[in-house]
Amino acid sequence: MVERSGNGQSRRGFLKAGLAGGAALAGSLAAGRVLAADDPAITQIQDWNRYSGDGVDAHPYGMPSPFEKDAVRRNVAWLTADPVSSVNFTPLHKLDGIITPNGLCFERHHGGAAVVDPAKHRLMINGLVEKPLVFTMDDLRRFPRVNKIYFLECAANSGMEWRGSQLNGCQFTHGMVHCVMYTGVLLKDILAEAGVKPAGKWVLAEGADSAAMTRSIPMEKALDDCMVAFAMNGEALRVEQGYPVRLVVPGFEGNMWVKWLRRLEVGDEPWEQREETSKYTDLLANGKARHFTWAMDVKSVITNPSPQAPITHGKGRLVLTGLAWSGNGTVARVDISTDGGRNWKPARIDGPSLPMALHRFYYEMDWDGSEMFLQSRAMDEKGFVQPTKQQLRAVRGANSIYHNNGIQTWYVDTNGAAENVEIS
Numbered sequence: 001m002v003e004r005s006g007n008g009q010s011r012r013g014f015l016k017a018g019l020a021g022g023a024a025l026a027g028s029l030a031a032g033r034v035l036a037a038d039d040p041a042i043t044q045i046q047d048w049n050r051y052s053g054d055g056v057d058a059h060p061y062g063m064p065s066p067f068e069k070d071a072v073r074r075n076v077a078w079l080t081a082d083p084v085s086s087v088n089f090t091p092l093h094k095l096d097g098i099i100t101p102n103g104l105c106f107e108r109h110h111g112g113a114a115v116v117d118p119a120k121h122r123l124m125i126n127g128l129v130e131k132p133l134v135f136t137m138d139d140l141r142r143f144p145r146v147n148k149i150y151f152l153e154c155a156a157n158s159g160m161e162w163r164g165s166q167l168n169g170c171q172f173t174h175g176m177v178h179c180v181m182y183t184g185v186l187l188k189d190i191l192a193e194a195g196v197k198p199a200g201k202w203v204l205a206e207g208a209d210s211a212a213m214t215r216s217i218p219m220e221k222a223l224d225d226c227m228v229a230f231a232m233n234g235e236a237l238r239v240e241q242g243y244p245v246r247l248v249v250p251g252f253e254g255n256m257w258v259k260w261l262r263r264l265e266v267g268d269e270p271w272e273q274r275e276e277t278s279k280y281t282d283l284l285a286n287g288k289a290r291h292f293t294w295a296m297d298v299k300s301v302i303t304n305p306s307p308q309a310p311i312t313h314g315k316g317r318l319v320l321t322g323l324a325w326s327g328n329g330t331v332a333r334v335d336i337s338t339d340g341g342r343n344w345k346p347a348r349i350d351g352p353s354l355p356m357a358l359h360r361f362y363y364e365m366d367w368d369g370s371e372m373f374l375q376s377r378a379m380d381e382k383g384f385v386q387p388t389k390q391q392l393r394a395v396r397g398a399n400s401i402y403h404n405n406g407i408q409t410w411y412v413d414t415n416g417a418a419e420n421v422e423i424s
């Protein structure tokens with residue numbers, strides 16, 4: 001019998017080839033395989049080779065291959081009381097490159113995903129402005145447009161891991177991040193149209209969802225690179241991501257990126273202080289809170305191999321890959337350790353290196369089949385280095401939920417299975 005490994009290649013064919021190839025193959029088991037005469041994937045004609053496929057009218061909106069059904073967002077039922085005010089996670093272990101497909105961007109809502117009719121949607125700007133204004137979606141499209149690739153990370157990403165390793169998979173430990181190309185207009189152009197008064201120091205952004213999510217953006221950031229976006233990856237925003245319009249606050253925590261954006265109020269103090277809310281602050285060990293921690297710290301994670309993506313092809317050539325990002329700009333460097341942080345080697349960053357966007361790294365290695373403690377450590381262009389979890393806890397204690405950018409460890413056993421662990 002032919003035993004199939006995860007990638008559909010024949011394991012027995014592989015073994016035979018290995019024997020036939022002899023010593024030459026033993027050192028670095030090749031990624032391509034020597035032809036095996038009894039491999040049915042070679043010798044038998046498959047159905048897709050025999051019959052015509054679907055016509056061009058079968059899929060007006062294309063979907064992934066049915067063989068990719070595991071590449072889906074997932075939630076963790078016990079995490080929140082109900083799925084309406086909850087979160088699901090991007091399947092990072094199923095993706096490559098730096099762009100997250102629209103249908104796989106994690107969702108975080110406080111009152112479910114609002115389905116908004118764009119014809120009835122308005123964006124109002126009021127408060128400390130010369131001229132309060134209301135924009136329709138058509139009006140917004142008459143401002144100069146920009147296209148920018150940015151990551152969005154929820155401040156609670158990796159938040160379940162503060163006290164120790166908990167969730168088994170990078171989808172759950174790191175999947176509250178996505179990265180898409182936004183098309184929209186600059187917030188500063190909209191603010192200029194209304195005319196910000198000198199006392200205006202904050203922009204309060206409010207959503208049209210049932211949670212009416214509200215966050216304050218410091219004026220300096222609002223006038224810098226914030227966008228009012230209506231498209232992602234070339235098509236209209238998805239409902240889950242705030243259709244028809246959302247705020248984009250590059251590098252800052254996801255909570256500030258108000259979806260279904262309906263109001264911008266210019267004020268002289270942040271809304272968070274008005275309401276005396278304790279939302280989105282980090283609790284320190286001494287019980288005091290860190291206020292206004294907006295920029296997301298430099299962070300990285302190995303996505304493959306990882307608990308949901310074990311090594312299935314045996315020892316030899318192994319392409320290790322993962323993602324790195326920083327709210328401070330570009331990622332300058334990623335290092336990899338296979339022995340739990342004792343020795344480090346540089347990974348290769350491939351694809352565009354854009355400020356406040358995901359970076360893709362690869363580390364090509366020869367796996368001898370022994371156990372590994374895999375870690376990645378990113379450094380950003382400002383020189384910030386991703387800390388170990390112990391270093392983070394020493395500063396922030398274990399009571400935090402937000403802004404956990406500690407180094408992740410995956411234990412890989414001799415079979416290639418991976419597990420979320422921590423090394424002390």
Ligand SMILES: Nc1nc2c(c(=O)[nH]1)N[C@H]1C(S)=C(S)[C@@H](COP(=O)(O)O)O[C@H]1N2
Nearest residue numbers: 106107108109110154207213254255258259
């Ligand atoms: N109107 C509105 N905007 C919102 C939220 C919300 O519940 N309502 N959730 C915020 C939080 S906490 C995060 S992390 C991001 C998530 O964006 P996403 O769902 O596109 O991933 O949206 C933010 N904007």
Ligand SMILES: [Mo]
Nearest residue numbers: 154155254255
């Ligand atoms: Mo969030």
